[in-house]
Amino acid sequence: xxxxxxxxxxxxxxxxxxxxxxxxxxxxxxxxxxxxxxxxxxxxxxxxxxxxxxxxxxxxxxxxxxxxxxxxxxxxxxxxxxxxxxxxxxxxxxxxxxxxxxxxxxxxxxxxxxxxxxxxxxxxxxxxxxxxxxxxxxxxxxxxxxxxxxxxxxxxxxxxxxxxxxxxxxxxxxxxxxxxxxxxxxxxxxxxxxxxxxxxxxxxxxxxxxxxxxxxxxxxxxxxxxxxxxxxxxxxxxxxxxxxxx
Numbered sequence: 001x002x003x004x005x006x007x008x009x010x011x012x013x014x015x016x017x018x019x020x021x022x023x024x025x026x027x028x029x030x031x032x033x034x035x036x037x038x039x040x041x042x043x044x045x046x047x048x049x050x051x052x053x054x055x056x057x058x059x060x061x062x063x064x065x066x067x068x069x070x071x072x073x074x075x076x077x078x079x080x081x082x083x084x085x086x087x088x089x090x091x092x093x094x095x096x097x098x099x100x101x102x103x104x105x106x107x108x109x110x111x112x113x114x115x116x117x118x119x120x121x122x123x124x125x126x127x128x129x130x131x132x133x134x135x136x137x138x139x140x141x142x143x144x145x146x147x148x149x150x151x152x153x154x155x156x157x158x159x160x161x162x163x164x165x166x167x168x169x170x171x172x173x174x175x176x177x178x179x180x181x182x183x184x185x186x187x188x189x190x191x192x193x194x195x196x197x198x199x200x201x202x203x204x205x206x207x208x209x210x211x212x213x214x215x216x217x218x219x220x221x222x223x224x225x226x227x228x229x230x231x232x233x234x235x236x237x238x239x240x241x242x243x244x245x246x
Contacts, residue, residue, distance in 0.1 A: 004058055004077070006051045007031055008039065013050030015040050019068045020075075028059075028075040104129055105144060107153035108137050114150070117171040126159040126167060 004010040007029040014025045015036070022040065026033040038044030053059040058077050067073045107127050111118060112134070120131045136142040153159045 004029055004051075004053060005056065009048055009051035010053050010058070011036055011039055012048050013052055014064075016050055017052075018064055020064070021071050024067055024071065024073075024075060028077070103151055103153075103156040103158065105133070105137060105142065106149050106151035107156060107158050108134055109148045110150035110152055112138055115168055115171070117175060118167060119171065122167045122171065126163060127153050128158070 008031070011025050011029045011031060014020055014028070022033050022036045025031075026036045029036070035044055039048070054061055054064075059075060060078065063075060067075050104127050108123060108129060111123050111126070120134045123129070123134050124131060133142070137145070137148070142148065154161045154164060
């Protein structure tokens with residue numbers, strides 16, 4: 001149990017204004033029963049001004065009356081808001097008041113136009129709507145598309161600026177991550193392709209040069225002796241002569 005802010009002053013008030021037993025007062029104020037008796041007799045902390053626990057929001061009048069009827073009952077302090085357990089955040093579609101639901105299509109239209117980086121799921125969480133409604137506004141197939149006017153959802157109270165900024169930052173992080181992954185994939189796939197391409201290009205160039213030299217040698221043989229037949233051995237012999245001359 002939470003101790004009163006001023007236990008001795010509270011004990012003074014309870015002694016003067018209630019018929020509670022010393023044991024009950026001592027238990028509530030976290031004091032020893034002899035100390036409570038000393039306060040009542042004026043031997044301990046004489047001159048302390050009493051503090052009303054009812055006015056301080058620590059006790060109720062009904063709680064005191066119930067304990068006065070039964071001396072075995074112990075006082076129970078009022079549970080303050082900060083002492084209450086944290087309520088789990090509601091999971092699911094965001095609730096939108098009836099008075100603001102008419103502004104929802106216009107706000108969706110504003111988000112689709114001004115923040116195309118947002119996913120439909122993010123827009124749905126911000127304004128409390130469904131993916132089908134968002135898609136119909138994107139595709140201009142919404143029943144009221146001709147009358148839609150872009151309206152900032154923050155200005156009409158459908159979401160806070162903090163939530164909108166967080167959603168936009170999350171969307172940009174997702175886009176940057178995807179760009180980095182695509183860039184890494186392009187680098188990894190581009191390591192071998194240029195080298196292979198150069199090798200193939202070199203082979204094709206070498207083959208073309210060889211064919212061109214063979215044609216030149218063949219034309220040379222034809223000019224020297226049109227009736228003479230030439231074989232591959234003759235061609236390669238002539239080719240070697242040209243290389244030596246170079």
